[in-house]
Amino acid sequence: MIVFLVGGESRLMDALITKMEKDGHKTYLLTGKRDGRGKYRRVFERYNFPYDSESVREIFTNVNPDLVIFLGAYDTNYDWSDARRESVRYTADLTNLLSAYAFKQNGRFVYLSSEVVYGRSYSSDIHETEPASSKSFQAMAILQGENICKSYRDTREMDTRVLRFDHMYDIPRKGKADNNPCFQMMLEMLKTNQIAANSRNVFSMIYQSDAVEFAYRVMMAEHPKYPLYHISSGEVISQMKLAELIQQNAGDGTTIRDDTVGEGYRLVLDGRRYRKEFDGKIFVPYEEGVKAVVEYVKKYSSSFLQREDTGAGWGNRVWRLLVRIFRMLAPYLENLICFIPFFMIHNRAVGSQYFAKLDAYLLYVLLFAIVYGQQQAIFSALLATAGYCFRQMYNQSGLEVLMDYSTYIWMAQLFILGMVVGYMRDQIHHIKKDDQEEISYLHGQLGDMTEINDSNVRMKQIFELQLVNQKDSLGKIYEITSSLDQYGAYEVLFYAAQTISKLMNTEDVAVYTVANQSYARLFSFTSPTARKLGNSIRYPEMEAMYTDLKERRVFINKTMDERYPLMAQAIYAEDEMQIILMLWGLPWDRMNLAESNRLTVISYLIQNAVVRANRYLEALREHRYLGNSSILEKEAFTQLVSAFFEAKRNGLTECSLVKITCGEEKYLEAAEVLGKKLRQTDYVGMLDGGLYVLLSDTEEKNALGVITRFAEAGYESTIANGEVAA
Numbered sequence: 135m136i137v138f139l140v141g142g143e144s145r146l147m148d149a150l151i152t153k154m155e156k157d158g159h160k161t162y163l164l165t166g167k168r169d170g171r172g173k174y175r176r177v178f179e180r181y182n183f184p185y186d187s188e189s190v191r192e193i194f195t196n197v198n199p200d201l202v203i204f205l206g207a208y209d210t211n212y213d214w215s216d217a218r219r220e221s222v223r224y225t226a227d228l229t230n231l232l233s234a235y236a237f238k239q240n241g242r243f244v245y246l247s248s249e250v251v252y253g254r255s256y257s258s259d260i261h262e263t264e265p266a267s268s269k270s271f272q273a274m275a276i277l278q279g280e281n282i283c284k285s286y287r288d289t290r291e292m293d294t295r296v297l298r299f300d301h302m303y304d305i306p307r308k309g310k311a312d313n314n315p316c317f318q319m320m321l322e323m324l325k326t327n328q329i330a331a332n333s334r335n336v337f338s339m340i341y342q343s344d345a346v347e348f349a350y351r352v353m354m355a356e357h358p359k360y361p362l363y364h365i366s367s368g369e370v371i372s373q374m375k376l377a378e379l380i381q382q383n384a385g386d387g388t389t390i391r392d393d394t395v396g397e398g399y400r401l402v403l404d405g406r407r408y409r410k411e412f413d414g415k416i417f418v419p420y421e422e423g424v425k426a427v428v429e430y431v432k433k434y435s436s437s438f439l440q441r442e443d444t445g446a447g448w449g450n451r452v453w454r455l456l457v458r459i460f461r462m463l464a465p466y467l468e469n470l471i472c473f474i475p476f477f478m479i480h481n482r483a484v485g486s487q488y489f490a491k492l493d494a495y496l497l498y499v500l501l502f503a504i505v506y507g508q509q510q511a512i513f514s515a516l517l518a519t520a521g522y523c524f525r526q527m528y529n530q531s532g533l534e535v536l537m538d539y540s541t542y543i544w545m546a547q548l549f550i551l552g553m554v555v556g557y558m559r560d561q562i563h564h565i566k567k568d569d570q571e572e573i574s575y576l577h578g579q580l581g582d583m584t585e586i587n588d589s590n591v592r593m594k595q596i597f598e599l600q601l602v603n604q605k606d607s608l609g610k611i612y613e614i615t616s617s618l619d620q621y622g623a624y625e626v627l628f629y630a631a632q633t634i635s636k637l638m639n640t641e642d643v644a645v646y647t648v649a650n651q652s653y654a655r656l657f658s659f660t661s662p663t664a665r666k667l668g669n670s671i672r673y674p675e676m677e678a679m680y681t682d683l684k685e686r687r688v689f690i691n692k693t694m695d696e697r698y699p700l701m702a703q704a705i706y707a708e709d710e711m712q713i714i715l716m717l718w719g720l721p722w723d724r725m726n727l728a729e730s731n732r733l734t735v736i737s738y739l740i741q742n743a744v745v746r747a748n749r750y751l752e753a754l755r756e757h758r759y760l761g762n763s764s765i766l767e768k769e770a771f772t773q774l775v776s777a778f779f780e781a782k783r784n785g786l787t788e789c790s791l792v793k794i795t796c797g798e799e800k801y802l803e804a805a806e807v808l809g810k811k812l813r814q815t816d817y818v819g820m821l822d823g824g825l826y827v828l829l830s831d832t833e834e835k836n837a838l839g840v841i842t843r844f845a846e847a848g849y850e851s852t853i854a855n856g857e858v859a860a
Contacts, residue, residue, distance in 0.1 A: 140164045141205030143172040149346045151175040166211040185227035191234035207248040207276045214272045221275035247298045251277040257722045259404035300366035300403035304342035305430045309437035330391045331377035334398025340367040341418035351412045366405035383428040477521045499552040508556030515552045628781035631658045642718035658786045688730040703737045765805045771819025790837035793854040794825040
């Protein structure tokens with residue numbers, strides 16, 4: 135495969151080149167700058183052109199690459215100190231690259247992004263579907279790059295793929311700063327011998343070698359399921375834990391300053407989409423990666439430190455002081471050295487027939503007044519006066535020179551001219567400096583105004599969206615919840631979870647049915663995260679949640695305790711708790727009173743559908759059961775089995791169907807015996823094949839344990855899920 139890499143020199147670029155060559159790909163490189171300087175590993179061909187060059191299209195046409203990789207967020211060609219201006223160049227360069235490569239019908243374009251597109255704290259891992267929240271100009275430019283790739287994919291049907299790396303870190307290049315948390319904390323340690331850490335700030339990092347391996351699989355996949363993947367280790371670490379790892383490997387009396395204040399900050403990318411498709415494995419854990427970074431940065435610490443830094447050492451600080459003194463004295467030394475040739479010229483001109491009228495000292499003073507200003511002009515005038523008096527003493531005594539009024543007239547005009555010119559130069563310099571400061575201040579003000587305006591625009595768009603879509607209105611909520619009426623009595627609770635997920639804008643919802651005063655059992659769920667509390671819970675032991683639920687209040691997990699859902703609400707029927715709704719995947723800013731009120735309204739509307747279904751089933755009880763037994767009639771049991779397995783196919787629940795092997799005359803006896811070994815949420819009923827048991831929220835491997843218990847009671851049974859599928 136022909137691979138075309140686009141980006142500046144960096145460890146990441148070297149790693150990509152090595153990986154491509156190791157796997158036998160022919161690698162080309164576009165450096166993004168005219169000069170040929172820069173340390174790159176050997177590639178098949180290297181092009182030193184800027185990204186906005188008109189020659190880029192011709193280069194792509196000639197190389198005809200199968201894969202183009204743009205370093206994007208990790209491209210060292212961009213200096214983000216002036217992020218506003220650089221963001222314009224960044225998006226223009228990317229657009230030029232994409233338009234130049236658009237001719238390739240079956241080519242792939244991979245864009246490397248990072249976690250910076252998310253600019254706020256999130257209560258749970260950030261999924262790829264979570265909208266970005268960029269704040270800085272750099273983050274907005276990187277996000278705009280993702281949107282440009284998406285636009286080309288949608289409009290030109292280009293195969294563009296976006297990879298977001300989660301706090302990627304590695305051994306830095308000597309003397310080159312990095313923005314990852316590990317390097318920043320290590321640099322702080324070198325400067326101050328302290329590490330400031332907040333135990334509530336949580337994130338996830340991935341070592342560069344692992345990130346390259348993960349990214350390579352997406353790059354080489356012929357038809358990946360998604361155009362966007364999060365490249366994350368999935369291993370959460372706090373600032374305090376990272377600081378302890380650095381201290382452990384650094385030694386030298388380094389101390390940790392605990393800055394744990396506020397609510398904390400959490401930013402962890404969710405890599406489940408990638409792991410589900412490509413099954414990545416981390417080879418460099420935090421202990422090894424942090425150790426490698428610390429050892430390298432300590433070894434070459436002087437290249438990362440400024441002379442004035444505390445951790446730079448006594449020798450470096452003395453050297454810095456000497457350099458400052460030398461820089462301060464340099465203009466005076468230059469002045470003194472330049473005085474020598476002017477002194478010699480003046481001495482030769484005095485006795486010359488043609489140059490006697492030339493005043494070399496006047497030119498000398500004017501030169502330094504124009505270049506350095508008034509201060510140097512005075513020093514130059516003093517040197518010129520000393521040289522003039524010294525030359526006059528060739529023919530006169532020192533007293534005669536001092537008594538000659540022409541000497542003072544010459545000195546006066548020299549000083550006046552030098553000071554006036556130097557003063558004018560200083561004033562012009564101050565005016566320029568003031569103008570630059572004012573322009574810089576206005577640029578800052580413009581940036582603040584732009585951010586404020588962007589915030590106002592976002593709020594305006596949110597309010598407009600609410601007015602247009604009416605998602606928060608009672609009418610809209612009622613319209614969606616009333617759709618539950620179309621489902622059968624057995625299906626209401628399954629699709630209630632989907633309805634809540636849609637209205638509360640979260641993918642993680644679980645519905646638990648209260649079995650008795652102690653236990654609640656999982657009935658349906660919308661994601662694996664939603665069932666993490668287990669199939670059965672003792673809800674009275676969950677004191678913080680149970681206190682709110684029994685008072686008929688919405689529970690909000692303000693402490694972010696992992697033992698509880700983020701929000702929960704109970705549904706009552708005739709003063710008895712019947713159902714518990716649990717929600718995860720909510721951002722911190724939505725765990726407020728408004729969302730609580732919305733969940734309350736939704737719960738009451740869903741309660742109507744649930745009560746209606748229960749009353750309907752109770753009214754038909756005598757027609758649904760076989761005699762006075764607990765065996766459901768064929769028609770009722772068929773509806774129940776169909777509802778459960780349809781919900782299973784939609785990913786809303788788990789269930790298994792077990793067939794009991796016994797004669798028709800023993801059905802009632804078997805139902806009575808086996809009923810003692812079943813839960814309240816399990817069902818016994820009749821189908822064409824005989825007597826069956828429906829095990830709710832039970833996978834096939836767990837159903838084998840139930841079959842064993844049936845066998846101990848004297849009844850043989852088998853799993854009959856295949857019959858339902860057929």
